[in-house]
Amino acid sequence: xxxxxxxxxxxxxxxxxxxxxxxxxxxxxxxxxxxxxxxxxxxxxxxxxxxxxxxxxxxxxxxxxxxxxxxxxxxxxxxxxxxxxxxxxxxxxxxxxxxxxxxxxxxxxxxxxxxxxxxxxxxxxxxxxxxxxxxxxxxxxxxxxxxxxxxxxxxxxxxxxxxxxxxxxxxxxxxxxxxxx
Numbered sequence: 001x002x003x004x005x006x007x008x009x010x011x012x013x014x015x016x017x018x019x020x021x022x023x024x025x026x027x028x029x030x031x032x033x034x035x036x037x038x039x040x041x042x043x044x045x046x047x048x049x050x051x052x053x054x055x056x057x058x059x060x061x062x063x064x065x066x067x068x069x070x071x072x073x074x075x076x077x078x079x080x081x082x083x084x085x086x087x088x089x090x091x092x093x094x095x096x097x098x099x100x101x102x103x104x105x106x107x108x109x110x111x112x113x114x115x116x117x118x119x120x121x122x123x124x125x126x127x128x129x130x131x132x133x134x135x136x137x138x139x140x141x142x143x144x145x146x147x148x149x150x151x152x153x154x155x156x157x158x159x160x161x162x163x164x165x166x167x168x169x170x171x172x173x174x175x176x177x178x179x180x181x
Contacts, residue, residue, distance in 0.1 A: 002106075004036055009095040010083045013113060016106035018071075031071045031106060032128055046129050049073075052119040057157035059116015060141045060148075060166065064178045066131040068109040075123030076100035080150040082141065084169075085112035087179050096151050112178030114141050116163075118152050139176060140166035 007013035016036060020029040034042035052058065054075075062084050070079070081095045099105045100123065109115045117125070131137070141148070143159065145168045 007095055009093045010081055010113060011088050011090045012110040013081060014108040018104040018106055020104060032069055037108060042130060044128055045132055048127050050125045052123050054119050054121050055158050057118040057143055057159050060114040060143050062114040062139050062178060063111055063137050065137050066129050067111055069128040070107040071126050072100040073124040073126055076120040077117040077123055078120055078153060079107060079117045082114040082148050084114050085178055094148055094150055116143055118154050118157055142166045142168050145169050
């Protein structure tokens with residue numbers, strides 16, 4: 001079983017240190033098991049694949065009804081997380097972590113934690129979700145909001161028009177903030 005640890009910064013975020021088994025032929029690695037997260041009644045509904053060029057930043061996004069589990073297949077990312085849940089004991093806490101080639105991690109992101117990543121190289125990210133995509137359950141906050149101040153390590157990333165239009169945290173009405181589960 002891999003090592004699973006809860007973030008010391010954001011409640012309910014979990015990092016899974018994945019253990020590859022390698023030999024001269026290549027390697028094998030389990031990347032997800034629902035029993036790694038016994039607190040969650042998982043039913044894998046959808047799996048997504050995101051390919052990004054180096055320098056792309058995606059996010060920050062959050063949901064009211066969906067958890068994410070991320071695994072980097074190729075390349076490297078810096079993931080950024082923000083606890084947007086007013087009822088959480090870690091409300092407002094942020095965290096960045098590197099994932100990918102030198103850091104084979106799985107990342108469990110609970111409801112209400114805003115998440116995004118910057119591609120440090122060309123990257124392929126697989127993410128497993130427990131609900132079908134629903135645009136009515138996708139919200140955003142500005143990736144460069146000074147009140148959040150995530151350490152992306154990149155001043156001018158390539159971002160989508162949608163992500164560029166995300167509001168600052170102070171501009172989000174209380175009813176658009178998730179309470180978590």
